[in-house]
Amino acid sequence: MSPVLQIEGLTIRYPAGFMRPPRMAVCGAGFCIARGQTLALVGGSGSGKTTLARALLGLVPFHAGILRIDGHQPKTSRDRAWKVIRQETGMMFQDPVASLDPRMTVWASVAEPLAIHGGPGALFGRARWQKAAAMLDMVGLPRTLYTSRPAEISGGQARRVAIARALVLRPKLVIADEPTAGLDVSVQGDVLNLLVDLQAELGLAYLMVTHDLSVARHMADSIAVMQGGRIVEQGAAETILAAPVHEYTRSLLAQL
Amino acid sequence: MFERQKAKTCDCADVHAPALRPGPENKSLLLLFFRKEGLSCVMLIEIEDFSVRYGRVKAVAQISLQIARGDVLGILGESGSGKSTLALALMALLPRHARVSGRLAFEGLDLARLDPAGRRALRGRKIAAVFQDPFASLNPVMRIGTQLAAFAGATREAAIDMLQRVGIGEPERRMRQYPFELSGGLRQRVAIAAALLCAPTVLVADEPTTALDAATERQILALLRESRALVDGAMVIVSHDLSVLAALCTRIAVLYAGEVVELGTATDLLRAPRHPYTRALLACDLRRLPKSAARFPTIAGQLPDPALPRRGCVFAPRCPVRLPCCAEQAPPVIAAPSGFVRCHAMGA
Numbered sequence: 001m002s003p004v005l006q007i008e009g010l011t012i013r014y015p016a017g018f019m020r021p022p023r024m025a026v027c028g029a030g031f032c033i034a035r036g037q038t039l040a041l042v043g044g045s046g047s048g049k050t051t052l053a054r055a056l057l058g059l060v061p062f063h064a065g066i067l068r069i070d071g072h073q074p075k076t077s078r079d080r081a082w083k084v085i086r087q088e089t090g091m092m093f094q095d096p097v098a099s100l101d102p103r104m105t106v107w108a109s110v111a112e113p114l115a116i117h118g119g120p121g122a123l124f125g126r127a128r129w130q131k132a133a134a135m136l137d138m139v140g141l142p143r144t145l146y147t148s149r150p151a152e153i154s155g156g157q158a159r160r161v162a163i164a165r166a167l168v169l170r171p172k173l174v175i176a177d178e179p180t181a182g183l184d185v186s187v188q189g190d191v192l193n194l195l196v197d198l199q200a201e202l203g204l205a206y207l208m209v210t211h212d213l214s215v216a217r218h219m220a221d222s223i224a225v226m227q228g229g230r231i232v233e234q235g236a237a238e239t240i241l242a243a244p245v246h247e248y249t250r251s252l253l254a255q256l
Numbered sequence: 257m258f259e260r261q262k263a264k265t266c267d268c269a270d271v272h273a274p275a276l277r278p279g280p281e282n283k284s285l286l287l288l289f290f291r292k293e294g295l296s297c298v299m300l301i302e303i304e305d306f307s308v309r310y311g312r313v314k315a316v317a318q319i320s321l322q323i324a325r326g327d328v329l330g331i332l333g334e335s336g337s338g339k340s341t342l343a344l345a346l347m348a349l350l351p352r353h354a355r356v357s358g359r360l361a362f363e364g365l366d367l368a369r370l371d372p373a374g375r376r377a378l379r380g381r382k383i384a385a386v387f388q389d390p391f392a393s394l395n396p397v398m399r400i401g402t403q404l405a406a407f408a409g410a411t412r413e414a415a416i417d418m419l420q421r422v423g424i425g426e427p428e429r430r431m432r433q434y435p436f437e438l439s440g441g442l443r444q445r446v447a448i449a450a451a452l453l454c455a456p457t458v459l460v461a462d463e464p465t466t467a468l469d470a471a472t473e474r475q476i477l478a479l480l481r482e483s484r485a486l487v488d489g490a491m492v493i494v495s496h497d498l499s500v501l502a503a504l505c506t507r508i509a510v511l512y513a514g515e516v517v518e519l520g521t522a523t524d525l526l527r528a529p530r531h532p533y534t535r536a537l538l539a540c541d542l543r544r545l546p547k548s549a550a551r552f553p554t555i556a557g558q559l560p561d562p563a564l565p566r567r568g569c570v571f572a573p574r575c576p577v578r579l580p581c582c583a584e585q586a587p588p589v590i591a592a593p594s595g596f597v598r599c600h601a602m603g604a
Binding site for chain 1: 334335439440468469470471472474496497536537540541542543545547549551552553554555
């Protein structure tokens with residue numbers, strides 16, 4: 001079976017800016033994720049992991065390499081394949097409150113992707129709102145909060161809304177950028193349990209971007225370790241955790 | 257002592273706070289202190305039945321703590337626990353609309369009742385602060401050197417010397433740079449240098465490593481640990497992360513819904529947590545979770561509404577070892593080897 005996500009030699013360069021030389025953010029990254037599998041992309045801040053995740057949706061242009069999501073392979077940044085890719089891929093950004101429109105109710109935020117990506121057979125009116133409500137119900141958001149705005153709900157609840165928005169189009173791949181960042185320890189377990197349940201229920205593939213190997217240890221089937229824009233080590237989670245080869249991976253493991 | 261504490265916690269309307277007497281939970285600490293520092297047994301900070309309200313919301317509820325010279329006190333709490341409010345109170349930075357009751361005395365001065373001029377005289381001289389986001393706490397349009405001179409009143413030589421001491425290479429060059437040119441770790445080092453330049457009696461650090469990644473976090477923790485020698489007084493570290501506090505603190509106070517539910521040394525708390533909330537928090541730490549665990553542990557339920565009046569134990573609705581009396585009576589303060597725990601189940 002072909003993988004849901006496949007990248008080869010992906011290279012992303014940030015152009016020079018004011019008082020700043022050009023910078024290779026990601027250099028020759030390659031990995032693939034099969035259906036229903038979880039790959040954890042681990043690295044410190046500035047290692048390029050978030051840039052790589054954003055490039056998978058075309059939010060950052062890449063300069064070289066191949067990206068294939070569910071058989072669609074965009075050639076340019078304006079390729080029509082991006083639209084399909086964005087339907088097939090759900091994205092959870094690092095800061096859920098900032099990633100939601102502050103003026104929209106959370107219900108409207110979850111219904112919005114249905115209107116954008118519905119195509120000719122788009123869901124109209126009631127059906128769309130019902131589908132969004134079903135999704136919010138699935139992530140366990142209390143009904144009383146459907147008409148709240150992002151600023152009125154807690155971090156954990158905003159995280160649930162972000163998950164609902166990412167999943168409402170029933171994607172095959174979900175990119176979760178630091179899914180537990182900014183959550184209390186007592187709440188992060190709830191969010192991770194929800195992600196695990198949804199994966200089993202919907203057969204999702206996850207790309208989890210995290211700096212925390214302890215999250216990767218419990219969720220990932222495979223792990224890719226990034227440092228300075230390069231993937232320095234990757235493989236099955238058990239192998240990497242049991243016998244890390246690269247020095248940087250060892251130092252990450254030492255913190256566990 | 258128990259009787260007095262119990263009576264006090266039950267009767268919230270008691271305006272006349274009894275004078276501070278060394279109770280069993282203080283006594284062990286006092287003894288420790290005697291051994292270490294000789295005979296000067298004056299507590300640097302005495303918090304006595306201290307509460308803070310914002311309108312109807314009770315952020316900090318009847319906290320009593322003592323901080324001695326040489327202490328490094330950790331304040332552990334999740335969001336909504338009141339830890340930041342307590343930190344602001346310690347920094348003499350509480351906003352004007354905060355309603356305060358009880359006493360928070362710093363060297364005998366009641367911080368909460370000081371006039372603005374009195375507070376200003378303390379901040380940046382006797383009390384220094386390190387905040388979570390070093391980018392927000394540094395002035396973006398001032399060079400590092402200018403800020404250090406302006407905030408801490410330091411000479412150029414002293415500033416360069418301090419930058420070197422907090423592990424910043426090429427301090428002369430850094431002095432000419434602006435905050436945006438520095439990485440997060442470097443900025444936090446500058447913020448710590450600024451705090452240390454004041455030669456404070458108390459250094460309060462509110463979530464000093466939350467904005468940093470794991471490797472930088474360890475460096476900053478090591479730096480804070482070394483800074484203890486430079487602070488002639490006490491340090492207070494506020495964090496949601498027990499491992500951060502365990503690395504730095506002599507004692508840790510666990511805050512839940514504005515109350516201190518447990519106090520003890522870091523080793524005692526980590527090895528043998530007594531309060532059910534502390535135990536649940538430790539169980540949630542993924543680093544301690546066995547690989548075989550099928551589910552991620554959580555604490556079911558939610559924080560109580562801070563605007564509602566309180567009755568019984570604040571943690572009772574979420575507590576796995578709840579007793580019938582928990583919903584009715586405020587929990588007693590029970591002395592532990594290195595502090596106290598407030599729980600009915602511990603007394604039974």
